[in-house]
Amino acid sequence: MRKDPEARSHAQAREQEDPSERNRPIPxxxxxxxxxVVIFGVAYILLSEPFGRADLGDRRTVADLRAPAAGATLAVADGKKLFTANCVACHQASGKGLPGVFPPLDGSEWVGGDxxxxxxxxxxxxxGELTVMGITxxxxxxSFQQLSDAELAAVASYVRAEWSNKAGAIKSELFASERKSSxxxxxxxxxxxxxTSTDKVP
Incomplete structure (x- = not known):
């Protein structure tokens, strides 16, 4: 039995086209x-300051990070800071030490001596045994020989003049000569x- 041509055309109209891939470029x-956005980003990087705002980052240069010259070390050595970093754990910020354990520097005959x-x-x-202010x-x-002569002079001078101590400062040249001769x-x-070794009695 043959179908009506009009019925066949309605059936074909209900069918969908087969899917196909098409090239869809970015709008x-x-x-x-x-x-x-890319052009703006490149321009911003090229035209802005190298390190941005000082309060938002480290703006030190390579020159700032280099170790100071030998002559400059003497000028910047801070005896109090060096004492705090290297000595305060034992001798305490007060210079009184810890009774029976670490000797005091405040009033010590060794500190104020030769x-x-x-x-x-x-x-x-x-x-070994060391008698300080009558207590052994x-x-x-x-040893603190890893510090520079200027740093050692700074911390020694600080200790000799701090608290009740009134001894004079020590120059870095003395550390240099003693280091070299020993x-x-x-x-x-x-x-x-x-x-015996220093040939001096404090």
Missing amino acids: LTVALITLA ERTVVNILLHGVS YKGAMP TRTTPFNGEAELK
């Missing part, structure tokens, strides 16, 4: 906006060796 408006003794204590350290301490003080690689063995 021109979106492409222009993207290009404008300059060479102070210099050698800082350069080489002391291990037995412990160990490390072959010692170990701490002094108590006060007896310290006195």
Whole structure:
């Protein structure tokens, strides 16, 4: 039985076209906006300051980060800061030390005594018995020879003039000469060796 031609045309009209892939390019408006954003970003980077605002980041230059010259170290060495960083844990900010454990620097005859003794204590350290203000301490003080001569002079001068101490400052040249003339690689063995080695009694 043959179908009516009109019925066949209605059936064909209800059918959908087969799907097909088509090339859909980015709309021109979106492409222009993207290009404008990229151009703005490049221009901003090229025209803005290298490090931005000072309060939002580190603006130090390579020159600022270089180690100071030997002559400049003397000018910038801060004895109080060096003492706080290296000595305060044992000798305390008050210079009183810890009773029976770490000797005081405030009023110490070693601190206010001969300059060479102070210099050698800082350069080489002391291990063993050390009598300070009539009390004998037995412990160990490390060497601080890793510090520069100017830094050692700054911290020694600070300690000798701080609290009740009234001793004079020590120049970095004395640290340099004592460091150069000594072959010692170990701490002094108590006060007896310290006195003998420095040839001075505090």
